[in-house]
Amino acid sequence: MAESVELTVGGRTVRVTNPGKVYFPERGFTKLDLARYYLAVGEGALRALRDRPTTLERYPDGVDGESFFQKRAPKNLPEWIPTGRISFPSGRHADEICPTETAAVVWAANLGSLTFHPWPVRRGDTEHPDELRIDLDPQPGTDYEDAVRAAQELREVLDGLGLRGWPKTSGGRGLHVFVPIAPEWTFTQVRRSAIAIARELERRDPERVTTKWWKEERGRKIFVDYNQTARDRTIASAYSVRPRPHAPVSAPLRWEEVPDARPRDFDLATMPVRYRELGDVHADMDEHAFRLESALELATRDEQEHGLGDLPYPPEHPKAAGEPKRVQPSRAKK
Secondary structure (H helix, E strand, C coil): CCCEEEEEECCEEEEEECCCCEEECCCCEEHHHHHHHHHHCHHHHHHHHCCCCEEEEECCCCCCCCCEEECCCCCCCCCCCCEEEEECCCCCEEEEECCCCHHHHHHHHHCCEEEEEECCCECCECCCCCEEEEEEEECCCCCHHHHHHHHHHHHHHHHHCCCCCEEEECCCCCEEEEEEECCCCCHHHHHHHHHHHHHHHHHHCCCCEECCCCHHHHCCCEEECHHHHCCCCCCCCCCCECCCCCCEECCECCHHHCCCCCHHHCECCHHHHHHHHHCCCCCCHHHCCECCHHHHHHHHHHHHHHCCCCCCCCCCCCCCCCCCCCCCHHHHHC
């Protein structure tokens, strides 16, 4: 194998160095296979990342090697890849890459970027999310089928609030549902909306769904991870390759596909075939921008009628006003 291979991506040439380096030993997929994958699904991958500050999850020696999350733009960033400045809960800032063309995605793949973690904002306004993201996370004793049941109920909850979600596999056992929203609300308000939606889903199916932040309280249920809407929390983008031995990808789905889809059906080899046949099944997401008034009204009713206030933030966040004690219940009792 040559020391490098040049790929034509749009009007640009992207060099793939060490193209024969094996990234997925179980399947034999190489760095060049990864780059060609992102070229094959390029428009769909770019649609999910366009203008979004993006953290790169890099595995420069493949899935069996060491990895790291690169939040700040690499020093060798080409001049044609723009950046966006985001602020962390600590108050510090960083300039992250904001892909605007498929070549940027393939360029990042050459750095060993398997998974892309975009913020739910655009570089033109990094303080107001334009996506509400819901993570249905199977806990021990549950699986994808349990996430499917929760997703179907979630679809009805969203519909009742005048919202529409676009589902995708996580690349693991869970499901993600993204709701495009008008960028008019803060991270705090979007998170409050997510909590209200999660609580309504939990009320409808309390034996199978939970909003409990502490793992010891969740049981064998689907956890609705409301904190994925907190500042600096991101979810793997559509079409992202996940760092598991069989090279799965986060697959966008149509709602009618959700019950019969299986996460292992979508990987580095099968997704390009699906993409050629169907295109990007989430291509119309950017044509919508839903409003959150109904979800925020639900949050207000939860507070006034049920005494349900805020829930714990992730540990790296400063303590928020009205947030309950950030300590495991078993330790608090002691």
